[in-house]
Amino acid sequence: MIVATLPVAMEEIIERFGPHCAYAIDTDGSTENERLVKTHCCFCGQQCGIQLKARGNQVIGFEPWEEFPFNRGMLCPKGVKRYLQGSHPDRLLHAYRRDPSSPGGFRAMSYTEAIERVASAIGGIQAAHGNDAFAVLSGASLTNEKAYLMGKFARMCLKTSNIDYNGRLCMVSAAAGNKLAFGIDRAANAWSDIPLADVVWISGANIAECAPITTHYVWQARENGAKIIVVDPRITPIARTCDLFLPVKPGRDIALFNGILHLMIENDWLDRDFIEQHTVDFDKVAEHVRAWTPRRTAETTGIAERSIHRAAELWGTARTSFLLHARGIEHHSHGVQNVLGAINMVLASGRIGRPGCGYATITGQGNGQGGREHGQKCDQLPGGRDIAKPEHRAHVAKIWGIEADELPGPGVDAYEIFRKIDRGEVRGLLSICFNPKVSLPDNHFVGRMLDKLDFYVAIDFFLNETARHAEIVLPGSLQEEDEGTVTQIEGRVIKINKCVDPPGDARQDWRIVQDIAAALGRKRGFTFESPSAIFAEFRRASSGGIADYAGITYERIEHEYGVFWPCPSEDHPGTPRLFEPDSWNPIAKGRGRFYFSDGKARFHAAPYTPPAEDVDDDYPIILTTGRVVSQFLSGTQTRRIGPLVDQYAEPRIEMHPRLAERLGITDGDWTTVESRRGSCTLRAQVVTTIRPDTVFVPYHWAGARSINQVTIAAQDPISKIPEFKVCAVRAFKAAAPSQCESL
Numbered sequence: 001m002i003v004a005t006l007p008v009a010m011e012e013i014i015e016r017f018g019p020h021c022a023y024a025i026d027t028d029g030s031t032e033n034e035r036l037v038k039t040h041c042c043f044c045g046q047q048c049g050i051q052l053k054a055r056g057n058q059v060i061g062f063e064p065w066e067e068f069p070f071n072r073g074m075l076c077p078k079g080v081k082r083y084l085q086g087s088h089p090d091r092l093l094h095a096y097r098r099d100p101s102s103p104g105g106f107r108a109m110s111y112t113e114a115i116e117r118v119a120s121a122i123g124g125i126q127a128a129h130g131n132d133a134f135a136v137l138s139g140a141s142l143t144n145e146k147a148y149l150m151g152k153f154a155r156m157c158l159k160t161s162n163i164d165y166n167g168r169l170c171m172v173s174a175a176a177g178n179k180l181a182f183g184i185d186r187a188a189n190a191w192s193d194i195p196l197a198d199v200v201w202i203s204g205a206n207i208a209e210c211a212p213i214t215t216h217y218v219w220q221a222r223e224n225g226a227k228i229i230v231v232d233p234r235i236t237p238i239a240r241t242c243d244l245f246l247p248v249k250p251g252r253d254i255a256l257f258n259g260i261l262h263l264m265i266e267n268d269w270l271d272r273d274f275i276e277q278h279t280v281d282f283d284k285v286a287e288h289v290r291a292w293t294p295r296r297t298a299e300t301t302g303i304a305e306r307s308i309h310r311a312a313e314l315w316g317t318a319r320t321s322f323l324l325h326a327r328g329i330e331h332h333s334h335g336v337q338n339v340l341g342a343i344n345m346v347l348a349s350g351r352i353g354r355p356g357c358g359y360a361t362i363t364g365q366g367n368g369q370g371g372r373e374h375g376q377k378c379d380q381l382p383g384g385r386d387i388a389k390p391e392h393r394a395h396v397a398k399i400w401g402i403e404a405d406e407l408p409g410p411g412v413d414a415y416e417i418f419r420k421i422d423r424g425e426v427r428g429l430l431s432i433c434f435n436p437k438v439s440l441p442d443n444h445f446v447g448r449m450l451d452k453l454d455f456y457v458a459i460d461f462f463l464n465e466t467a468r469h470a471e472i473v474l475p476g477s478l479q480e481e482d483e484g485t486v487t488q489i490e491g492r493v494i495k496i497n498k499c500v501d502p503p504g505d506a507r508q509d510w511r512i513v514q515d516i517a518a519a520l521g522r523k524r525g526f527t528f529e530s531p532s533a534i535f536a537e538f539r540r541a542s543s544g545g546i547a548d549y550a551g552i553t554y555e556r557i558e559h560e561y562g563v564f565w566p567c568p569s570e571d572h573p574g575t576p577r578l579f580e581p582d583s584w585n586p587i588a589k590g591r592g593r594f595y596f597s598d599g600k601a602r603f604h605a606a607p608y609t610p611p612a613e614d615v616d617d618d619y620p621i622i623l624t625t626g627r628v629v630s631q632f633l634s635g636t637q638t639r640r641i642g643p644l645v646d647q648y649a650e651p652r653i654e655m656h657p658r659l660a661e662r663l664g665i666t667d668g669d670w671t672t673v674e675s676r677r678g679s680c681t682l683r684a685q686v687v688t689t690i691r692p693d694t695v696f697v698p699y700h701w702a703g704a705r706s707i708n709q710v711t712i713a714a715q716d717p718i719s720k721i722p723e724f725k726v727c728a729v730r731a732f733k734a735a736a737p738s739q740c741e742s743l
Contacts, residue, residue: 037499038065040486041079042141042479043632045363046070046213047488048079049561052480052499059083059480059499069561070191070488076212077630077647084641085478086500090462092475093504106463106473111505114472115512118430119519121455121471122158125428131408135162135417135426139433140170140371142509143484143496144549145534147367148382148541149510149526150432151375156400156525157517161408162426164378166434168414171368172377172719173330174361177339181347181602182579183587183595184546185384186369186491189322189358190564190576195220196356197322199314201229203253203342204328204725205362208237209629211489214324214362221322227314231256232328233624234654234696235689244310247691249302250624251611251726253329257341258608259297260312262289264348269316271350278593279347281603288605300608302691320356321349327364327626331724333612333714341606348603353579353593363489365633366479370487373547374538378411382538383545392545399541400525413720415440415713421449430516432459432476432509437466438634438702441711441722442677459512464636465702475506482508484531485557490576492562493552510534543568544586546595611726612714613676615693619728621659622694623673625707626725631700639700651701652685653731656692660684665733672734673697675727678709681734695731699724704737 036051049068053061062083064073085091095114099107109117125133136158138150147165154163175185182188194200194217207214215238222228228242231253239245248256264270265286275282298305315321323346329338343359351357363369374382375396385392387410397404412420414436420426422445429450440446450456450469458467459476467473480499487493502508507515510531517526528534532554543550551567551574564574566584575583579593579601592599615622630647632638639645653671655663665671667686672679673695682697682705690696697707712727 034060036063037480037497039480039497039499040494041075042082042366042637043078044211045365045368045489046211047366047486047494048075048213050075050079050082052083054499057500057503059086067561070490070492071213074213074216078632078638078644081641081643084643085637086480088462088640090640091503092461092463092473093506095475095505096463096473098471105468111474111507114474115515115519118457118472118474118516121428121457122516123520125454126158129427131159132162133426134158134160134428134430135420136160137414137417137429137431137434137436138163138165138376140165140167140368141366141433142371143367143482143486143531144370144374144493145484145531145538146509147371147376148374148538149513149528149534151380151382152400152525153513153517155375155407156402157520157522159406159408161378161411162417162420163376163411164414164417165371165376166414166436166439167365167368167372167377168720169439169722169724170327170364171330171361171372173332173335173716173721174325174339175372176336176719177343178361180336180604181340181343184578185372186547186565186578187360187363187489188352188578189360190490190492191217193356193358193577194218194322195224197221197226197318197320197358198356199227199229199318199321201231201315201321201323202238203231203323203325204330205324205326206232206234206236206238206328206626207324207326207362210326210364210627211362212629214489229311229314233691233694244307244314246303246307246311249691250622250694251332252301252608253338254334254341254606255292255297255300255608256303256308257338257345258289258292258606259294259301259308260315261285261344261348262292262297263294263309263312264316264345265289267312267316269312270348274350275348278599279601279603280598282348285344285603285605288607315345315349318349318351321351322356322358322360324360324362326362328725330361331721332726333716333723334609335716335721336718337606337609340604344603344606347601353577353581353583358577360490367486369489369491370485370493373487374542378413383542383549384547385545395544396541399537413715415715415720415722418446418449421452427453428455429453430457430459431466435464435466435634435636437469438464438706438708439699441708441724442713443706443708444678445713459509460636461506462636462640464634474512475502475504476512477502477506477508481506482510482531485535485554487565488562491564493549493557493565494562495554495557546587548586612723613712613726613728615728619675619730621729621731623675623707623710623727623729624694624696624725625699625711626696627700628698631698633700635700635702651682651698651705651707653682654685654687654690654696655731656690657686657688658692659695660686663731663733665731670734670736671731673710673729673731675710675712675729677712680705680707680710681737695729
């Protein structure tokens with residue numbers, strides 16, 4: 001942010017610093033009425049503590065919050081610049097309706113008229129085509145209160161089964177694998193266990209760019225003598241300082257995990273007492289991995305045999321260890337199997353549920369953990385309950401004051417909702433905190449489906465690429481304009497504090513949703529006066545569930561710097577480390593450490609299957625996608641923050657010099673990557689830090705620069721997560737696109 005302390009015209013600031021500049025003008029340099037608000041970063045699942053500085057109704061800067069235990073004042077580039085977005089001229093200050101004759105295609109309208117138009121459209125579509133003809137797509141960056149409210153709104157107010165969320169693109173493979181193996185879906189440890197580990201294994205997680213503060217914990221472990229193993233097709237920044245780098249061929253992670261377990265068994269690097277007392281089905285997995293010899297593992301994964309042996313020995317003989325993974329092993333049509341393979345390694349070692357011994361999935365979105373626990377998933381009710389189970393339905397229905405049979409059944413995943421639009425089964429859509437036209441694979445199809453809808457309403461604070469297809473756009477709230485809770489990467493429930501009010505006609509999202517319910521004449525259950533009132537009901541709804549928040553209060557969170565769930569009562573200390581011998585476990589009822597009735601974890605034989613689309617003579621190169629440090633998700637926020645745009649202004653096609661030479665491409669050349677679905681033309685970035693058979697493109701950009709024009713919509717059969725990390729492409733040198741084409 002540029003803070004001008006002398007009188008200066010707004011036009012001069014924009015001329016000097018560019019259209020991406022957010023600005024605050026203080027004509028006399030006064031610091032009166034400035035205030036600091038302790039809250040959290042609005043971006044990734046780490047949710048680092050930060051103090052936002054405000055003057056009047058504007059956030060003007062930040063200060064470190066050194067007392068918050070997770071990040072101790074440290075912030076990544078996105079956290080340092082996150083405060084700039086609120087002053088951006090693109091901020092939605094009014095409701096809008098589509099009007100092709102207006103500049104930009106939209107015309108401002110009154111908020112009340114917009115709500116009435118939305119309610120009329122919902123009512124008309126449901127009267128003509130049934131309740132399920134209207135769908136809801138929600139977001140994993142919403143607070144727990146809003147996530148809970150969206151699930152309740154869809155199922156109780158709209159009575160539709162068709163609700164899902166953008167966590168479908170993030171954590172669902174990890175969630176499914178964790179539930180199958182442990183009976184519960186959460187990082188098993190606080191990050192404070194990482195520095196205590198003798199070995200830290202990182203698979204498919206570019207933590208230095210995607211979760212930078214986590215790098216600090218890994219480096220602490222290294223300073224304490226730990227060995228660091230990194231598995232990735234690219235030498236990411238964390239891999240540059242690791243002890244062993246395993247350059248896996250994209251889509252072959254399960255083969256590596258099976259091969260490591262094969263060597264652990266062969267060398268008896270096992271905790272047999274733990275396996276016998278606390279797990280089931282090890283023998284089935286041992287039989288399955290017998291075929292995964294080092295030679296076969298090497299041939300499948302593209303990793304040298306000697307490196308596979310070394311990795312198995314480091315992991316197998318460690319006294320303590322911590323395994324971390326993220327989307328690199330989860331964004332696959334067999335992502336759940338990848339997760340189960342990683343968990344098999346952990347269970348066979350017995351190194352879980354004690355200090356320095358852990359397992360965790362790195363949460364990507366701001367509330368990726370809490371957002372998948374409390375009812376906005378298509379198959380889920382609050383507390384991590386299963387919507388198909390009668391006893392789970394009965395508990396939530398009682399809290400909501402309805403009969404259990406009034407609740408609709410399970411719905412479908414986010415991508416399947418677009419297929420339902422194609423079939424005419426879904427005719428209307430409401431989205432909040434979701435930009436599927438950028439973030440879903442094969443996004444030309446997504447755009448066509450948005451235009452096929454009878455009615456679409458978007459709630460957001462910027463007019464993102466998806467919202468441009470809407471009939472009505474409702475101006476929602478930034479994180480700093482509301483309060484509530486989120487559940488960060490470790491399972492720690494923390495508090496977001498309001499710093500400023502929404503500007504103009506913008507409203508807090510929960511107010512907008514309740515206004516729609518009222519306009520529909522269905523306001524029963526939607527008359528909350530504050531997020532704290534929503535949280536009070538949500539605590540009761542989660543009580544007794546796997547994700548039990550009943551003992552967590554706003555006051556405890558503030559006093560204790562967050563509370564780890566499960567926390568069933570206000571006198572319970574919370575659960576920083578799962579699976580300890582004496583930890584509270586309502587499922588096993590004191591008979592075991594894991595969340596099954598017998599208290600034992602489950603091994604699962606994880607078969608290797610190749611990617612849904614492998615390379616061939618026509619498309620001989622593997623495309624994989626991911627993030628860069630200065631951008632976030634679909635870029636709706638970060639592409640409007642000038643310094644972050646300057647840091648990484650455009651996506652590039654990262655390729656190895658050997659591949660570039662074969663294609664006749666040099667660094668900076670315009671290059672096209674093309675799949676069976678579409679193509680994308682960007683500048684090449686020739687680097688030695690990627691496999692020669694693979695190209696990498698970040699996915700944060702829209703339009704002609706969107707790599708999701710190229711990706712495949714294949715999905716995992718269990719989690720329904722798309723296969724963003726592997727598809728077959730060809731690449732060739734191209735002419736520079738026109739200015740219009742490059743946008």
